[in-house]
Amino acid sequence: MRFLHTADWHIGKKLHGYDLLKNQQRAMDEILMIAKQEAVDAIVIAGDLYDRSVPGVESVALLNQQLIKINLTEKFPILAISGNHDSSTRLATGSPWYHQTQFHLHTTIEEALTPVELEDVQFFLLPYFEPIATRLFFADEEIRTISQAVLRVVEAMMASFDPTKKHVLVTHFFVAGSLRTDSETMIEVGGLDAVPVDVFEAFDYVALGHLHSKNALKTGKVRYSGSLLKYSLSELNDEKGVWIIDTDTPELTPIFHPLTPLQDMKVVEGSFKELTDPAFYQTFDREAFLHVLLTDQGVIPNMMNQLRAIYPNILSVERLNGHEVVMKERQQRLEKQSPQALSQQFFTDMTGSTFTTKQQQWLERGLAVANDTEKRDN
């Protein structure tokens, strides 16, 4: 059989305040198109369907509509789990009805232990969970770390393995490092909240969600699909897409299919003069989400508004030069102010109001004590 592996849709996520619903819509539609072109037998979504446990109503409408399209209109089986961003209880709404049409959405450890059998594959759908959940489920107080917890679950799964079938795990954890490396390395790479990759040895393929880069793991059969879109500047150079896995190939070698985003994320570097020159920007993808690197040294009045008039989707502007100068000036300005004025400013920034008489008195008293202590210590 052939299946498509995607994860981390994060429907409803905003990028530096920009709404991404249209971008998400487009990317989900492209995934559906790939599924049709590749004639897959199932679509795996490895958690974080939503960005928040209580998604906005537009996000609910969008995801509902897309799942209807995939499963009811196009008749693709779906194998999905809840991730750490989803509320497993909220996401589970409707799930007992879904599997009538081969939409399997598992949100509990109990469900994870019963494999979904499609053709020659047993799929185990293990949602994100906290170690406490396995402690309760297995009534085992010894389970402390997430590694122990996942290992315990995998052992229970193996009891249901049909040796005539392939075994695929769909899950959503931070997988890193190896039990076999020395402990220092392991802690360095993953630490206590990481699951070592060896835990998954029994499976033929592990479809992961959680980390947003498809290259987060080097190993072959345990893979992240990466997220639906570039969701932070740190993902600037990631290539987003999905894996297609054919279980008839010897090593289940996944083939990557890239997605073409509605708006890309880019870095642009230059002086303010260069960036606002029509000769430059008229040939540039101005709709992209931009990280601007400005080479100017001096102050540019009304800079953001001028840049945004040309590049409407600026995420951030970084000053390559002159930044230290600005910071130094700011520091000198701050150093000239009294502790009273600084405290008042901070209080106003945080609360929007000014000190009451009583608060003012506390501050004065506190500063007096601090002064005395300083004098004494010197």
Added chain:
Amino acid sequence: MRFLHTADWHIGKKLHGYDLLKNQQRAMDEILMIAKQEAVDAIVIAGDLYDRSVPGVESVALLNQQLIKINLTEKFPILAISGNHDSSTRLATGSPWYHQTQFHLHTTIEEALTPVELEDVQFFLLPYFEPIATRLFFADEEIRTISQAVLRVVEAMMASFDPTKKHVLVTHFFVAGSLRTDSETMIEVGGLDAVPVDVFEAFDYVALGHLHSKNALKTGKVRYSGSLLKYSLSELNDEKGVWIIDTDTPELTPIFHPLTPLQDMKVVEGSFKELTDPAFYQTFDREAFLHVLLTDQGVIPNMMNQLRAIYPNILSVERLNGHEVVMKERQQRLEKQSPQALSQQFFTDMTGSTFTTKQQQWLERGLAVANDTEKRDN
């Protein structure tokens, strides 16, 4: 066929801060029991399944579990709509899968126009909506009031009437008054946001939700079921329950089946001495939600804590006597205070902080102007 009519479950609603999930669980289970005993062919839920558009996660878990029990375990068809307390979009999650097992949940005007046919009945499931929704749906700018809107929808429904079948409407509006009464009466009874009962003449039965009393309408075939529980003190004397409608009876005369709440809502009247006397309270249903009418005149120190030690679920305490005395004392106390002090007190009550110097100045200036004006006017 026989169906059960219930509405206004308001899952997640709190009563004066008391959690009602257990009470709701019990009442929903009793409804299921009645449905089994009466061997109904469907269960109608006429809106407000949840109390809030974004229900708490425990409420989601409870309602999900109950709907699974009714529809998947006990195999009862469900005919449900969203009410004004539900988010139609959120509630619609899963609904395209639900009708595979005769769980029909309609949340849009479009869905409402296609009847659900069960045996000899066409059910039209019309969710709560605002007039603007019909203006857009019918592309008719003339629709202004909810009466016009519902009338327009009913006309569209009638085009799909199968004359060989009975016609039942399930909906969720404030139905009151009549088009035939003079306009003054109508406005008095219902007003602009009410739908006159005559609009529903074409139907054999109208299963309403919205008002919480089963006696809110006098007319026979247009009925409120009332809510699942007593949700406010104003419902103290309501009898809660469900209607069973048999479409083979000549007038579709509904039979009422009362529900026995886990905790009732009661009024208790007496002096503090009487109410705290074991001879009295040991024979009293102390677990009930209570509205206490105290006959005492004087001040009773630590009254609430002493009463709550005996009656754990007090909603409110009303002083039958001495109330005026207390109020008069309070008023006299207030009259002695300066406008400045009163303003400061009010500001602190509302914002938790005190006036800034600037605010103090504004107040003084304002009061000076007011004083001047008063002097001049006198």
